[in-house]
Amino acid sequence: MKKLFNYLLFYCILIPLSLLPLWFLYILSSIIAFLLHYIIKYRLEVVKLNVEKSFPEKSKQEQKLIINKFYKHLADVFLEGFKMLSISRKNVLKRYKCNNPEILETYFKQGQSVLLLSSHYNNWEYMVLSLGMQFPFQGIGVGKRMTNKTFEKLMHKRRTRYGTKVCYNDNVKEVFHENEKTKTPSAYMLLSDQSPNDTYKCYWTTLLNQDTPVIFGGEYFAKKFNYPVFYYKVNKEKRGYYSFDIIPLSLTSQEEGYAEITQKYVSLLEKTIKENPPYWLWSHKRWKHKRPEKIYQDTIKKESN
Incomplete structure (x- = not known):
């Protein structure tokens, strides 16, 4: 019965909703933003705390402005996520453009896979959906599984309809090894700003x-496969329109010291957020963990060799 309900919800409500024109969805978005911020107060305390700690130098009024704009943007991304379910190939490429695709062309011609590190900044659903269309590589998005398996299956089908493949944290290693075995030049997309499950086997820094x-x-x-690594920076041009830049982080991964690539990513992420704070996912409990007394850095180093 639960499975049937999920299918009915998806095909009788969500898909029809996604067929509505974006101008109408943005009217709904403005209403939803008000409800989320002032009525439901969706994670409002989390958002306030995150913004206050991240920008202590800003006045209360400036912090409130960031929060207000964040809820408007969050509602837009929420409705754009619905639109993703049915948006045409032509429309998504019109609304989500790469400013410098030529930077990856050499690697594809050499049969070399690349790694793209991005974040929950601006629109990440269009990012995954369009990955297989933006570049000649096999686009592969790496994510976490949903708790609702029926919805995961339905969303997976929608996200991969234009050529992007999606793998998850429980099978990602197999995908990397299989693509190396078949020599398939791939562009792997990782949203690396998520909070890790294991706070011991991760990199701790200041953000x-x-x-x-x-x-x-x-x-x-x-480092395992000596892939060049790039930062995938998303820019919001105007409501409903985005562009992105591919910025080199490391072209010789195996020559980098411990966590140098990750730290370069964090530095660029922080710079991106500071440029336009409202567009990051402030409702995420990003700082819920405390640094353990012992970090297993040696284990990470050995595993990456």
Whole structure:
């Protein structure tokens, strides 16, 4: 019965909703933003605390402005996520463009896979959906599984309909090894700003004035297979339109010292957030973990060799 309900919800409500024109969805978005911020107060205390600790130098009024704009943007991304379910190939490429695709062309011609590190900044659903269309590589998004298996299956089908493949943390190693075996030049996309499950086997650094654990998977795979690594920076041009830049982090991964790639990523992420603070996912409990007394850095080093 639960499975049937999920299918009915998806195909009778969510898909029809996604067929509505974006101008109408943005009217709904403005209403939803008000509800999330002032009525439901969705994770409002988390958002306030995150913004206050990240920007202690800003006045209360400036912090409130960031929070207000964040909820408006969050509602937009929420509705754009619905639109993703049915948006055409032409429309997504119109709304989500790469400013410098030529930077990766040499690697594809050489049959070399690349690793793209991005974040929950601006629109990440269009990012995954369009990955297989933006570049000649096999686009592969790496994510976490949903708790609702039926919805995961339905969303997986929608996200991969334009050529992007999606793998998860429980099978990502197999995907990397299989693509190396078949010599398939791939562009792997990792949203590396997520809070890690294991706070011992991760990299700890400072992000926005706070002690922060960072997922080490990007650097692990980069060094394992000697992939060049790039920062995937998303820019919001105007409502509903985005562009992105591919910025080199390391072209010789195996020559980098411990966590150098990850630290370069964190530094660029912080710079990106500071440029336009409202567009990051402030409702995420990013700083819920405390640094353990002992970090298993030696274990990470050995595993990446």
